[in-house]
Amino acid sequence: MSLHQTSPHDDETGKKLGMWLFLYTEIILFGGLFVLYAVYLTVHTEDFVEGGKQLDRLFGLANTVILLISSFAVAASITAVQKSQKGVALGSLAASLLCGLIFLINKYFEWGHKFEIGLYPNSERLLDGPTGQNIFFGLYYVITGLHGIHIVIGMTVLAVAMAYVQAGKITPTRFALLENAGLYWHLVDLIWIFIFPLFYLII
Amino acid sequence: MEAVKSFFETPAPSRFTGIWAWLLTTDHKRIGLMYLFAIVFWFCLAILLGGLIRLELMFPGETVLTAELYNSAFTLHGVIMIFLFIIPALPAIFGNFFLPMQIGTDDVFFPKLNLLSWYLYMLGGVVAIASLFAEGFPDTGWTFYVPFSVSTQTNVSTAVFAAFILGFASMLTGLNFITTIHRMRSPKMGWLQIPLFTWSLYATSWVQLLATPVVSITLVLVMVERFLNIGLFDPSKGGDPILYQHLFWMYSHPAVYIMILPGMGVISEIIPVFSRKSIFGYKAIVFSSMMIAVAGSLVWAHHMYTSGMSDTAVFVFSLLTFVVAIPSAIKVFSWVSTLYKGAIQMTPPLFLSLCFIYLFSVGGLTGLVLGAAGPDVHVHDTHFVVAHFHFTMFGGTGFAFFAALHYWWPKMFGRMYDFKKAYIASALITGGFIFHYVPMFILGLQGMPRRYYDYLPQYATGNFLAGFGALFMIIGIALMFYNLAVTLRRERNAPADPWGGVTLEWKTASPPPLHNFDRDPEVLDYPYDFTGVKESQDNQANQDKQSKPNA
Amino acid sequence: MTDKAHIISYKTLLMTLLALFALTGITVGASYVDLGQLNVWVALLIASLKGTLVLLIFMHMKFEGKALRLSFISTIGFLAIMIGFTFWDIAFR
Numbered sequence: 001m002s003l004h005q006t007s008p009h010d011d012e013t014g015k016k017l018g019m020w021l022f023l024y025t026e027i028i029l030f031g032g033l034f035v036l037y038a039v040y041l042t043v044h045t046e047d048f049v050e051g052g053k054q055l056d057r058l059f060g061l062a063n064t065v066i067l068l069i070s071s072f073a074v075a076a077s078i079t080a081v082q083k084s085q086k087g088v089a090l091g092s093l094a095a096s097l098l099c100g101l102i103f104l105i106n107k108y109f110e111w112g113h114k115f116e117i118g119l120y121p122n123s124e125r126l127l128d129g130p131t132g133q134n135i136f137f138g139l140y141y142v143i144t145g146l147h148g149i150h151i152v153i154g155m156t157v158l159a160v161a162m163a164y165v166q167a168g169k170i171t172p173t174r175f176a177l178l179e180n181a182g183l184y185w186h187l188v189d190l191i192w193i194f195i196f197p198l199f200y201l202i203i
Numbered sequence: 204m205e206a207v208k209s210f211f212e213t214p215a216p217s218r219f220t221g222i223w224a225w226l227l228t229t230d231h232k233r234i235g236l237m238y239l240f241a242i243v244f245w246f247c248l249a250i251l252l253g254g255l256i257r258l259e260l261m262f263p264g265e266t267v268l269t270a271e272l273y274n275s276a277f278t279l280h281g282v283i284m285i286f287l288f289i290i291p292a293l294p295a296i297f298g299n300f301f302l303p304m305q306i307g308t309d310d311v312f313f314p315k316l317n318l319l320s321w322y323l324y325m326l327g328g329v330v331a332i333a334s335l336f337a338e339g340f341p342d343t344g345w346t347f348y349v350p351f352s353v354s355t356q357t358n359v360s361t362a363v364f365a366a367f368i369l370g371f372a373s374m375l376t377g378l379n380f381i382t383t384i385h386r387m388r389s390p391k392m393g394w395l396q397i398p399l400f401t402w403s404l405y406a407t408s409w410v411q412l413l414a415t416p417v418v419s420i421t422l423v424l425v426m427v428e429r430f431l432n433i434g435l436f437d438p439s440k441g442g443d444p445i446l447y448q449h450l451f452w453m454y455s456h457p458a459v460y461i462m463i464l465p466g467m468g469v470i471s472e473i474i475p476v477f478s479r480k481s482i483f484g485y486k487a488i489v490f491s492s493m494m495i496a497v498a499g500s501l502v503w504a505h506h507m508y509t510s511g512m513s514d515t516a517v518f519v520f521s522l523l524t525f526v527v528a529i530p531s532a533i534k535v536f537s538w539v540s541t542l543y544k545g546a547i548q549m550t551p552p553l554f555l556s557l558c559f560i561y562l563f564s565v566g567g568l569t570g571l572v573l574g575a576a577g578p579d580v581h582v583h584d585t586h587f588v589v590a591h592f593h594f595t596m597f598g599g600t601g602f603a604f605f606a607a608l609h610y611w612w613p614k615m616f617g618r619m620y621d622f623k624k625a626y627i628a629s630a631l632i633t634g635g636f637i638f639h640y641v642p643m644f645i646l647g648l649q650g651m652p653r654r655y656y657d658y659l660p661q662y663a664t665g666n667f668l669a670g671f672g673a674l675f676m677i678i679g680i681a682l683m684f685y686n687l688a689v690t691l692r693r694e695r696n697a698p699a700d701p702w703g704g705v706t707l708e709w710k711t712a713s714p715p716p717l718h719n720f721d722r723d724p725e726v727l728d729y730p731y732d733f734t735g736v737k738e739s740q741d742n743q744a745n746q747d748k749q750s751k752p753n754a
Numbered sequence: 755m756t757d758k759a760h761i762i763s764y765k766t767l768l769m770t771l772l773a774l775f776a777l778t779g780i781t782v783g784a785s786y787v788d789l790g791q792l793n794v795w796v797a798l799l800i801a802s803l804k805g806t807l808v809l810l811i812f813m814h815m816k817f818e819g820k821a822l823r824l825s826f827i828s829t830i831g832f833l834a835i836m837i838g839f840t841f842w843d844i845a846f847r
Contacts, residue, residue, distance in 0.1 A: 011312075011386055013386070014312055014382055014385070014386035014387075016822075017381075017382050017385060017386065017821065017822065018312065018313060018316075018378060018379075018382045020822055020825070020826070021377075021378045021381055021382065021412055021825075022378060024412060024413060024825065024826070024829040025374055025378075025412055025413075025415070025416045026416070027829055027830075027833065028413055028414075028416035028417060028829065028832065028833060028836075029416040029417075029419060029420050030420075031416070031417070031832075031833040031836055031837075032416065032417045032419075032420035032421060032450055032453075032836070033420060034833075034837065035446075035449070035450065035453075035836050035837050035840055036435065036446060036450075038837050038840070038841075039443065039446055039840060039841075039844050040441075040443075041794070042841075042844055042845075043443070043844070044441060047441075057782070061778070061782060064778055065775065065778065068771060068774045068775065068778070069771070071808060071812050072767055072768070072770070072771040072812070074812075075762070075767050075811070075812040076764060076767055078762075079761060079762055079763065079764060079767065082761045083761065121431040121432070121433045122431060122432045122433060122434075127440070130441075131434075131439075131440055131441025132441050133441075134433070134434060134440050134441050135434070135435065135440070135441040135442060138433035138434065138435050138440075139435070141433070142424070142427060142433070142435070146423075179814075182812075182813075183813055186808055186809075186812050186813045187813075189808060189812075190805050190808050190809070193801050193804045193805050193808065194798075194801045194805070196778075196781075196801075197781050197785070197797035197798070197800070197801050198794075198797065198798075198801075201781060201782060201784075201785035201797055202785075202793075202794070202797075203785055203786075203788065203793055385821060409828075413828075413829060413832050417836070445843070446840075449840050449843065453836055500832060500835060501835060501839065503839075504839070504842070504843065512843040512847070513842070513843050513844075513845075513846035513847045514846070515842055515843075515845075515846035516842040516843035516846065519839075519842045520842070
């Protein structure tokens with residue numbers, strides 16, 4: 001029996017294609033929310049600007065920088081694997097996981113503060129205030145919340161990839177798993193790149 | 204031909220036996236069959252619900268269902284038919300089984316993911332059932348429109364969650380198919396040598412992949428609204444309920460092409476085989492499939508002419524809707540031209556395909572009535588709409604599903620069915636279908652709204668006739684399934700290529716062996732080249748002539 | 755799609771990171787300048803630039819073949835249609 005050039009087990013490019021296709025679904029998933037954002041920004045421009053002023057830019061900026069660094073670390077880990085530098089690969093993966101953790105801690109304090117001052121879904125302050133701000137914070141929680149879930153998933157995937165690197169199952173010629181984990185993490189970063197100006201920097 | 208062990212006898216992975224050889228299999232053929240049984244179960248259930256709806260409407264006043272139960276019945280009928288039958292039916296059953304075979308390979312690219320999709324599908328089904336046993340049946344209709352879906356006390360969250368999971372299963376199947384077509388095609392097969400069913404699945408997969416996430420997030424938002432009450436679609440809190448409809452149809456309109464494209468692919472396979480003639484306009488069909496996938500995502504708001512959106516939007520979306528009709532029409536003309544001057548061999552799959560062309564054309568043309576903004580205002584949310592989408596969905600995809608069942612049954616199970624019963628069943632279904640849905644067109648034009656359990660006395664005749672047609676249809680479908688099911692107890696008697704098909708799935712044993720092909724199949728330069736088939740049939744005829752005098 | 759893996763040097767990665775930092779600084783700075791309606795577009799433009807950098811270098815898209823590039827562009831195209839066509843309604847109400 002001679003079916004085929006390569007079996008799918010060895011087709012790294014195919015695995016990567018599959019991952020990209022999955023990323024497209026993620027882009028569109030967030031895209032649905034950005035449709036809402038675009039429309040409500042047009043309808044409630046003033047309220048969105050007011051809402052944006054109530055978000056803490058420093059938190060947003062810090063988290064942006066942290067995610068960029070983690071993205072860099074993940075990309076570096078792939079270069080390291082390709083160069084057979086296992087130690088560097090493990091180190092940069094650990095660094096990116098740490099960045100993810102700091103991001104979540106930041107998010108926890110940021111959200112916690114918002115809850116304290118009465119800015120949370122269906123809170124009295126939002127219900128009594130301008131309707132546009134209610135929508136702004138509603139979208140803020142839904143989008144950053146969904147993004148936060150993706151951070152958690154991404155960290156899990158990265159941790160698995162790290163275990164594989166540790167076990168020596170990822171080699172300079174077979175690293176699709178690590179690469180796919182990295183792609184997922186970059187996408188999470190990519191989405192944050194758009195969330196940051198649209199929510200924190202809106203004036 | 205020497206006997207080859209079929210995939211029924213060789214589990215994959217081989218360490219599993221009995222039921223586990225099915226439940227834990229990574230063989231695309233077994234997974235396809237598992238989908239078949241699950242999907243037929245849901246189909247029958249939804250038919251019964253549909254029958255109940257028709258029984259209630261057959262006579263004026265409350266007969267078998269109360270108003271609330273009626274609302275639940277049409278909601279469940281819609282949800283099950285759409286999410287559990289019609290979206291997965293052709294890709295998940297026949298796509299899984301035949302896509303790898305048509306491109307000359309032994310499985311899909313991600314076999315384990317394929318199995319996971321099946322489990323997600325089953326989980327979605329279980330969650331859908333679970334929604335029946337708490338708080339009350341969902342009663343929103345399959346569209347889950349806000350504000351009602353957010354405010355109703357019935358168990359909408361569970362039903363919505365079920366649809367979310369099913370969407371995930373559908374997306375992963377699409378992902379798998381695209382990767383398979385790109386990476387696992389026989390090296391000898393170029394893009395324009397791919398059979399049309401596989402092409403249609405390729406277009407479908409892209410729509411599944413890019414459109415489904417929109418409905419996922421929309422359904423998530425319905426759940427978020429039910430739990431947190433943010434008010435994203437609530438005007439009193441700054442939201443816009445029409446945006447929900449935009450998001451919903453952004454998926455659900457492309458989804459009708461997820462439903463119909465594979466059906467068109469099936470018909471494009473069957474027509475040339477039984478005309479013994481290469482398909483007319485192969486490239487045009489391929490191109491129109493991709494066109495439908497693209498254009499189909501530009502027209503979603505034609506479901507919303509009366510929702511209160513802007514007149515400009517009504518105009519633009521109406522215009523674009525007419526554009527989408529073009530690629531569908533291209534296909535219809537190609538099929539008819541293929542039949543023209545062909546050496547037609549009548550068989551049940553061809554008969555069902557011809558019914559498909561007729562019924563789908565009626566559905567498509569009445570779609571233009573609805574797509575035009577003026578007439579739509581008159582018939583919006585009436586029985587006209589119900590009749591229209593049943594003509595396309597059932598007369599289209601449903602009949603394509605029946606045709607595919609009859610066309611590939613001998614390949615899947617290695618057994619041929621009784622033609623006579625198949626014809627009778629098909630005729631009953633088609634006749635019943637016309638009796639069932641044509642009166643609805645008229646009722647709709649007369650102004651009978653959809654989704655009401657009662658009606659004014661002047662609509663009695665039409666509703667009675669429709670109920671009558673439903674009865675014939677149900678009998679026909681039962682006979683058809685019976686006719687196919689009884690073959691399972693018989694000997695395997697189907698040859699490798701009972702129809703004279705030339706796509707690769709016919710070049711291996713029926714049912715196929717575990718890895719589909721014993722040796723690399725020969726890929727034709729042109730996928731619908733029947734010269735070889737004609738020659739062998741002529742030779743066969745000559746041999747028969749010569750052998751008779753000797754005997 | 756290219757079947758050969760491409761190794762991106764640490765230096766390139768680091769330069770990319772620095773460029774991303776710079777663009778982040780610019781977008782924060784730009785938000786203090788009142789350009790009216792234009793502010794959102796400027797922010798989106800800079801975000802797209804950053805996104806492109808991440809995509810091309812970190813995600814190796816620069817070294818991928820036609821299939822991935824085309825399909826990615828189609829996805830973004832579909833997203834643009836989703837948002838753009840909704841405005842046939844919103845902009846003309």
